[in-house]
Amino acid sequence: MAKQQASPEAKSAGATIYSVADHAGVSIATVSRVLQGATVVAETTRQKVLAAVEELGYVPLGAARSLAVRHHEAHGLVLPELSGPYYAELLMGFEARAAELAQSIVLVLTNSRTDLAAAVRQLATRVDAIAVFGSPAISADVVRLLRAKKPVVVIAGEPHDGAETIAAENLGSARELAGHVLGHGRRRALFVGDPDSGPDIRNRYAGYVAAHRERGLDAAEPVRVSLSEADGAAFAQRLLDGEYEADALMCANDELALSIMTTLQDAGRDVPGDIAVVGWDDVMTSRYVRPGLTTVRQPVQELGALAANRLHELVSGEPPRSQAQMLPTQLVVRSSCGCPPTH
Amino acid sequence: MAKQQASPEAKSAGATIYSVADHAGVSIATVSRVLQGATVVAETTRQKVLAAVEELGYVPLGAARSLAVRHHEAHGLVLPELSGPYYAELLMGFEARAAELAQSIVLVLTNSRTDLAAAVRQLATRVDAIAVFGSPAISADVVRLLRAKKPVVVIAGEPHDGAETIAAENLGSARELAGHVLGHGRRRALFVGDPDSGPDIRNRYAGYVAAHRERGLDAAEPVRVSLSEADGAAFAQRLLDGEYEADALMCANDELALSIMTTLQDAGRDVPGDIAVVGWDDVMTSRYVRPGLTTVRQPVQELGALAANRLHELVSGEPPRSQAQMLPTQLVVRSSCGCPPTH
């Protein structure tokens, strides 16, 4: 059994449904039938076919099937990138659900593309439906273009011209989180992040504002920095330099919060003693740092799974939903907000 | 321009190369020519065709093209999962290079699959070549099976029956890292991780052993735990309970190291004073914890990019390499090993 395959580079590229049919002494229709498993085939012929398949090492050509069935049996997913746990988890959730639905997934990362529109157009060529993460990098035009041809769902993005949208809840949890911080008696809380970078951050800021309003407090203007470690460190430095005054920082996500908190600590500041810091996302690091980072957990995998599921439903002919779907989030209180450590 | 698309559900599913040709008053061959851009077409007809494409919202059917050109123009990538930065970075590197080569990428995560073999077979159906991460989850059989039909490269796995292999260097850096720890005077260093879980860990352990040998020291048996936070914490607890005695821990990866270090610290142990802890991978968290985790950086993205590149070369007819390709790694010294903090 071991040595009979003499050529190491066999790569019997040949092997079509015809050669299998020949080899088994049946018609191509029969081969197709046993491979699809739908129709009933006599057990004996079935075995003959399977043997031929095995013998020839037949691998069906997906493209031919797709052409015949008029379905790609694949979903597209467009994400900005994969650094940090957020998008990776989204992808895992998406992949898992797509797998259950027997859909392949073809992935496009926009940050690695020079011509995004072309990449997306090319993607549309080989999938039945597309989920795009609603980053500003993906212009509304692209989405609109696609939407006319294929079902599209936008994840955590603007409700583009009617494309179906799904997102995690932001406003309420942000209000709750900000309220929690204010409840520790902080009165100079700053929001760090750019509300214009998308609806997620915009709603988190809105929650921050709402929490202040409810208490008759003034909400400060947001400190507009991007969601990167580098920008976080830079902001922290400006804070240390006295450019800002604050006793609490509500950061747009954990990566920002972590880089800020660490920079502050390394400069001798006490967190949360001198200043509280809270984030958003509950990434792994947030559990490990001391003090543990108070943050908000999003059901990221579920978001991905829901996207895959909706895509499939849309492909199956279900009507699009007009209303955005919203998944609940959860406040995770650790000690960077001023609460006593609990581990 | 805004309201003329009356039906919100246009989805002009129709639009084939025929309808475009009709609409433009040319033959399908001409349409194909302007869309491929290869052959020269009169500028006027070119414009007519483009107009028709625009008008009809024509999106070519990838499957039909694939069938005609006998290429999928897609690469498959099989990864265990995406939690933690390692696989995500690998994927980013792979995707970026594949994008440059104009190859789509279709992704399969094995942890979400109940029938992995079927998933991989199905994958083979729609891509020209496949890169699989060499986890033990992917049986050698599956790889062997594939390899007969499509080019396969194995990333960081056993040199399966001749499938091309690429990996990051482990042995040398592990020897260096272990040597560094021993250089701090530690004499009860334990290796935490299971060498049987694959060649990566096996070689790291081998480096640990080599470093001891070189100094005439005895290397201890590895403490066989899996690469998860949970197992790390459990091991740390057993250590605290006195089940093991050690003044240094060389962990198979950062996640393990981090969970162990944190558990130890929370129990009052001083790292590195009482016990040194080092990891492998240089994940983000390792920069943020205190003390900073001494570890080894792997060129993970490059690994992914190299895989995509080799896949493309193999598809283009280049001969497979018999020798495994190895990328260099780099020791990252912070302070968990006993070195003074430097930030």
Add this chain to the structure above:
DNA sequence: CTGTTAGCGCTTTCAT
């Protein structure tokens, strides 16, 4: 239960 046959939509000679 099995075979025949007509496409699926695109690329690519081969003519013109």
Add this chain to the structure above:
DNA sequence: ATGAAAGCGCTAACAG
């Protein structure tokens, strides 16, 4: 520079 036509490999009626 353009058109006609022959497939690419598979599925799905339709007959038998």
